[in-house]
Amino acid sequence: MLLGRFPEIVSSDIDELAASLIANAGGRRFDFEKSDELFVFRVNAVRLTQVGLIWIATNNKVTVNFGATEYARRVFQLRNSAQVQIGRQRIDCTPLDAGFIVPPDCEDWSVEYGKGGFECLSLRVDGEALSRKLQTLTGLDSTPTVTLSQPNRNDVRRDALLRQAVCQFAIELDEFGDHFTPHAIAEFEHELIFRFLLHTNHNQNHLLERTPTLGSAGQMARIEDYIYANWDKQLDIDQLAHVASVSGRTIFRMFRARHSCSPHHFIQQVRLHRARQLLLEAADGLTISGVAFRCGFTNPGYFARSYRDIFGELPSDTVKRPRSRIPK
Template sequence: MRSDLRLSALRRHRLFESADLDETRELISRVMQPHSLLPRGNTHSRSHMDFVRIGRLGIGTISFGAAIQVDVEAVDGYFLMMLCVAGHAEVRAAGRTIIVDDQRAVIRAPGEPFSALLSPDCEQLIMRIDPASLSDDAASIIGAETSVSLASGPMRAWKEQLKLVASSDDLLNIAAHNPTVGAHVESLLVSLLCGHDAGHGISPRSSIAPQFVRRAEEFMAANLATPIQLSEIASAAGVPVRTLSEGFLRFRHTSPISLLRQMRLDRARQIIRESTSDLRVATIALDCGFAHLGRFAQGYRDRFGELPSETRRRGQPR
């Protein structure tokens, strides 16, 4: 089924087209996060992705041209919202199977996993939301959701606004290249997205975290060098995964996996600053739980504004 969303302007921001599945996976990963793609059939058609940034939002479409399963171990540091402008997807998330189409969207918070089985004619419309664009309460509202109907008043308005942006060349180009206009469009879309739950009386976050959050943090701090899964953290904290994720969003403004990555980076920086040049950065990365040196270096630079080698060259602080 074809959605009523018209995306003529967005389609002029074509990021790539490819008939090679490995290339498709690599190119999507540059914009989103590492993932696996498993064709459900004997053929793979031509894939494409359209993508544009508006303020701290990223809006795009993805189509594989064939039935395919997408597995994501953890959404990488942003909130992801996905619906279908054609076809449908069966999304497995938070222990539920959600049928996603042009009337129902799925939402995943930073660090959360999901799996999606896409129909052959499926074209996804995705929005990646930088947590910095959200207030504490907005992050709590969005992070508490797994799926949302697009038929309600605020979400119907959100869909109409998104349709306007994606179908107007002038508006999309101005919003993408003018920071002031982009900030206004970002604010409108985020406000409408959060407005769907505005009547539920969600209270502001407390600065005092419950015991299960602190137990999770203690477990993570004691296992920085060990590969651990979200389910293991939840088990150590004594709560279900969903409760753990909601607690971290409410009291720590991030996901457990994102905080674990920050803790590992902080520990690596401390070791680099205190160690001699005889201890290789690659060894430090491995000892702090990073199996992929390239991703460690990129994450380190994103967090501290410099590469590990630059920290080492500057030597110990006075």
């Protein structure tokens, strides 16, 4: 089970389930096949500002019909298969493939899960947020229209990267969600929207494949200064693009040219150095996980590994070692 800390509904009442689907998912009709086994439908959900993660599971055959919503869906099967009807297109989905896409303006679509039930994880992204993010990345003067299409079954690697990112976020929310700072949540949202655009087929893919312009040294300096001054606040490509008056993709190129890394990795390095300062101070009541969350990390284990990669020791070693023996 994913998102177990965020239960939304656990029920065998068909009327209750239908009402929930109408209110929360644009549902229109809900049908299930009667059997001797007790029917149970479960939904765990995290609904953020621009992104939602929804885990759904049941133990019986069901068919659900939906209408249009304001958000796009990318649905990944986790257990058993599904047959999806989107307009005239019929899609067979299994836990081994790339799932399916439902555009925001899809007026009528349905999904049927066979006997034995199913389990799936759905990423929802606000349709306008997708267009705004694409505008930021490309530097277009106007907000582009993003028309989504189904995954290419031959492009396994790209789809696997998105699936991995979505599942990892769900796992980290389960384990550490109570400790996430607001800016960490916001950065995760921006990262998922970026990955959705990058790893999904749409009519604007060519804009993300063009070679971006290379910004000036002055623009790079403004971005670096902004990161150093705001390391403990939300930092994302949209903000950095605004600071330097360049496109998001230009920022990626600038960081590759100057620092041989992505903007995200550079921000992470700055935060790791700030984390080391906090650990060296060793204030009363300070915990390693507390430092990790304060510095924008959402997974203490990942924080410890990244810290060791830079400083050659774990955060716990820094805290335990006598100050005179700590390598600078």
